[in-house]
Amino acid sequence: MLVKEGFIQLPTALKSREVQFAIKMSLMTSITSTLICLLLAGPVAYFLSRSSLRHFLMPILYLPLALPHIVSGVALLLFFGFMGIGTWLDEWFNLSFIFTKEGIILAQVFVNLPFAIRLIVLGLANLNEKQLFVARTLGASRWQCFRYVTLPLLKPTLLSVIVLTWSRALGEFGAVMMVAGSTRLKTEILPTSIMLNISTGDLDLALAIALILMIISLLCSTIFEYLLKSKYVHH
Numbered sequence: 001m002l003v004k005e006g007f008i009q010l011p012t013a014l015k016s017r018e019v020q021f022a023i024k025m026s027l028m029t030s031i032t033s034t035l036i037c038l039l040l041a042g043p044v045a046y047f048l049s050r051s052s053l054r055h056f057l058m059p060i061l062y063l064p065l066a067l068p069h070i071v072s073g074v075a076l077l078l079f080f081g082f083m084g085i086g087t088w089l090d091e092w093f094n095l096s097f098i099f100t101k102e103g104i105i106l107a108q109v110f111v112n113l114p115f116a117i118r119l120i121v122l123g124l125a126n127l128n129e130k131q132l133f134v135a136r137t138l139g140a141s142r143w144q145c146f147r148y149v150t151l152p153l154l155k156p157t158l159l160s161v162i163v164l165t166w167s168r169a170l171g172e173f174g175a176v177m178m179v180a181g182s183t184r185l186k187t188e189i190l191p192t193s194i195m196l197n198i199s200t201g202d203l204d205l206a207l208a209i210a211l212i213l214m215i216i217s218l219l220c221s222t223i224f225e226y227l228l229k230s231k232y233v234h235h
Contacts, residue, residue, distance in 0.1 A: 013208035021185050022193040023212065029101060029189065030169035033108035037116040037165050038158070040109075045120035058121075064114050072111055073178025080106065080179070101187060103180035108169040115168065116161045123157030124150075156228060163224040167217055 013019045044061070048054040064072050080086050080097040089095045097103040127150065135145045173191040182192035190213045197206040 007211065009204045009208035010211060013205055013212065016205070018184060018188065018193065019205070019209060019212070022188045022190050022209065025101065025104070025187070026170055026189040026191075029104040029108060030166055033105045033112065033169045034162060034166040036105070036109050037113050037169075038162060040113060041116035041120050041161065042158075045117045045124060048117070048121055049124040061117060062114050064111060065118070069111055069172065069174030070178055073107060073175035076103075076107060076110055076175065076179045097179060099181045099183065099187060101180070104176050104187060104189060107175035107179045108172050111172055111175050112165045112168050116165050119161045119164070120154070120157060123154050127153050159224070159227055163220060167220050170216065170220075171213065 048057060048061075051057070067075075077098065078084055080089070080103075082098075086096065086098060089097075095102065097106045131149055131153070132145055135149050140148070171191055173195070176189065177192055177195075180187040182188055182196055184196065188196065190209055194206045194209050194213075197203070197209065
């Protein structure tokens with residue numbers, strides 16, 4: 001029913017200014033948060049895989065994975081709101097995360113960063129240490145080992161991190177709703193747009209938006225599977 005009704009309403013939805021805004025905002029925030037997660041997760045995962053403190057730090061870093069996303073959103077709201085450091089950030093840096101697009105990105109990063117770190121840590125744990133050892137015995141520096149041995153071996157893992165983190169960010173609802181709300185044509189993304197239209201009784205438009213989200217996710221999964229099997233990843 002969702003697919004059938006969604007297809008019927010799809011042309012109308014794509015012409016809607018609200019839906020166009022939600023698509024653009026969803027893509028912009030999810031891509032930005034994914035890049036931030038990748039840039040932060042790589043160094044943190046590398047440190048954890050080599051540090052003796054990893055058994056102490058990992059449970060703390062992975063805590064958001066065990067929390068309901070709406071609870072994560074409440075925590076972010078309190079910390080970055082005016083009961084926390086929100087006033088200071090606003091006065092000194094003119095930066096506000098509450099009910100802004102920056103808040104959407106913050107919520108997505110908070111929820112997905114531990115997930116990205118976990119994937120890269122597992123990827124590093126599965127590396128062939130013999131290849132790294134041979135490279136070092138042949139005179140390669142730490143940077144050369146990383147650039148020419150570790151990084152190529154991590155390509156499938158990094159691709160998984162990018163695609164899975166992005167798809168999770170694209171569909172994030174609970175944390176985003178608590179931090180950024182869902183103001184039409186301001187902080188509206190596809191998941192919150194579905195909720196908005198259902199709450200106002202526009203079920204047809206909500207089904208069309210849900211279908212758009214499904215199509216984007218399907219395309220993402222298809223491209224992911226193709227790239228994993230391609231020569232680019234394995235060579």
